[in-house]
Amino acid sequence: MTPLQISASLLSADFARLGEEIKAVEPFVNMIHLDVMDGHFVPNISFGPAVISALRSLTSLPFDVHLMISPVDYLINAVAKAGANIITVHPEAGAHIYRTLQKIKAQDCLAGVALNPGTSIEILKPLLPVIDLVLVMTVNPGFGGQAFLDTQLQKIKDIRTLIDETDRKILLQVDGGISSKTAPLVVEAGADILVAGSAIFHGGSDHYEKNVAGLKTVISVQ
Numbered sequence: 001m002t003p004l005q006i007s008a009s010l011l012s013a014d015f016a017r018l019g020e021e022i023k024a025v026e027p028f029v030n031m032i033h034l035d036v037m038d039g040h041f042v043p044n045i046s047f048g049p050a051v052i053s054a055l056r057s058l059t060s061l062p063f064d065v066h067l068m069i070s071p072v073d074y075l076i077n078a079v080a081k082a083g084a085n086i087i088t089v090h091p092e093a094g095a096h097i098y099r100t101l102q103k104i105k106a107q108d109c110l111a112g113v114a115l116n117p118g119t120s121i122e123i124l125k126p127l128l129p130v131i132d133l134v135l136v137m138t139v140n141p142g143f144g145g146q147a148f149l150d151t152q153l154q155k156i157k158d159i160r161t162l163i164d165e166t167d168r169k170i171l172l173q174v175d176g177g178i179s180s181k182t183a184p185l186v187v188e189a190g191a192d193i194l195v196a197g198s199a200i201f202h203g204g205s206d207h208y209e210k211n212v213a214g215l216k217t218v219i220s221v222q
Contacts (some may be wrong), residue, residue, distance in 0.1 A: 002102070004187060004191075004192065004193070004194070004216075004219065005030035005031065005192060005193045005194070006028075006029045006030050006031075006193070006194055006196060006200075006212060006215065006216075007023045007029065007030065007031045007032065007033040007064050007173070007193055007194065007195045007196070008029040008031070008033060008196065008197070008200050008201075009033040009035065009175070009195050009196060009197035009200075010022070010033065010034055010035070010197075011033075011046065011197050012197030012198045012200070012201040012202075013025075013164070013201050014201075015171045018051070018055060019054075019055060019058050020205070021057060021201070021205070022055060022058050022059050022061075023059070024163075024205035024208055025200060025201070025205075025208045025212075026059050026061055027209070028208055028209050028212040028213070029061070029106070029200070029212060030061070030062075030193075031061050031062040031063070031064045031085075031086075031193075032055075032059065032062070032063055032064060033063050033064045033065075033066065033175070033195045033197075034047075034052055034055075034063060034064065034065045034066065034084075035066050035068060035097050036048055036052075036065060036066065036067050036068060036069060036075070036079065037068045037069065037142060038068070038069040038070070039176070039183060040069070040070060041068050041069050041070040041092075041093055042068045042141050042142030043142050044058060044070045044157060048075070048078075049075070049078040049079050049082040050082070051065075052065065052079065052082040052083055052084065053081075053082035053083060053166055055083075056082060056083030056109065061212075062085040062086060063083050063084050063085050063086070064084075064085065064086045064088070064185065064193075064195075065079055065084040065086060065087050065088065066088045066091075066112075066114060066135065067079065067087060067088065067089050067090075067093070068090065068114075068141050068142065069093060070090075070092070070093040070094070071093065071094050072089050072090070072093040072094045072100060073094055073099075073100055073103060074102055076089075076100070076103050076107065077103075078086060080104070080107035080108070080109050081107075084109055085109060086109060086110040086112055086132070086133060087104045087109045087110070087111065087112065088111075088112030088113065088114050088133060088135050088173075089101070089104070089111075089112070089113065089114065090113075090114045090115075090116065090119075091113060091115075091119065091121075091123050092116075092119070092153065095160070097113070097123075097127065098126070098127060098130065099177070101113070101130045101131060102130060105130065110132035110174070111130060111131055111132050111133070112131065112133035112134065112135050112171075113127060113131050113134055113135070113137075114134075114135040114137060114141075115135065115136055115137060115150055115155070115159075116137050116140065116141060117137060117139070117140060117149055117151070121158055121159055121162065124159065124162060125162070126164050128162075128163075128168065128170070129168070131170060132170060133170065133171040133172075133173055133193075134159055134163070134169065134170060134171070134173065135153075135173045135174070135175055135195075136152060136155055136156050136159060136172070136173070136185070136191075137174070137175055137176050138152040138156075138172050138174055138175065138176035138177055138178075138182075139175075139177050141174030141176075142197055146176060146177055147177050148176060148177025148179070148181075148182040149176070149177070151186060152174075152176075153181065153186070153189050156172070156174060156186060156189035156190055156191060157190060159172060159190070160172055160189065160190025161190075163190075163195060171192045171193055171202075172190055172191050172192045172193070173191065173192065173193035173194075174186045174191040174193070174194060174195065175195035176195075178194050178196040178197075178199055178215070179198075179199050180199070180214055180215060180218045181218075183196075183199075183215050183218055183219050184218055184219050187219050191195045194215070196212075196215060199211060199215060200212055204220075
């Protein structure tokens, strides 16, 4: 079984101090999650390749980039060049999701597919030969700090089964409303990676170690 990983979502960090925030959280997490939003595919705007590139030299942790933009293909090369290690896209964000995933892999990045709460897992089946990661959104995408949607737990379980039936190492990532209450449920359902924002970054940098340790503790005692 893949050891559980924590991806720290910068969407909940202090945008005026992103470099300092990365340095503060780096010792306690496995990767950095960067949400690129365009105000079109989702109702918010965040940052793009220039910011990712500026942050890349500050840490050796993998950059886990979630593209919430449409159209999506035009930005893939720039995001990869900026330093992404994982690039995750939505099937609704372009006309040809399989080709989009091939484009990501051609940049030597891991290719992920994100499923919104209303997106069926059926779309994953023909993509299993090319994807490296499935991201289940347990909130509607676009804003941090939203409440976890319990209806998505069964989807996580079903995707876990689907992955386990393949002969490929495909990571199962969950993003949205991760807390000390929901993290154990998500891990029990089969997640490999938890994306956490508010649960990690609340309280200021002096609390990040305790916040991450708290998440790991509630998971380990289940």
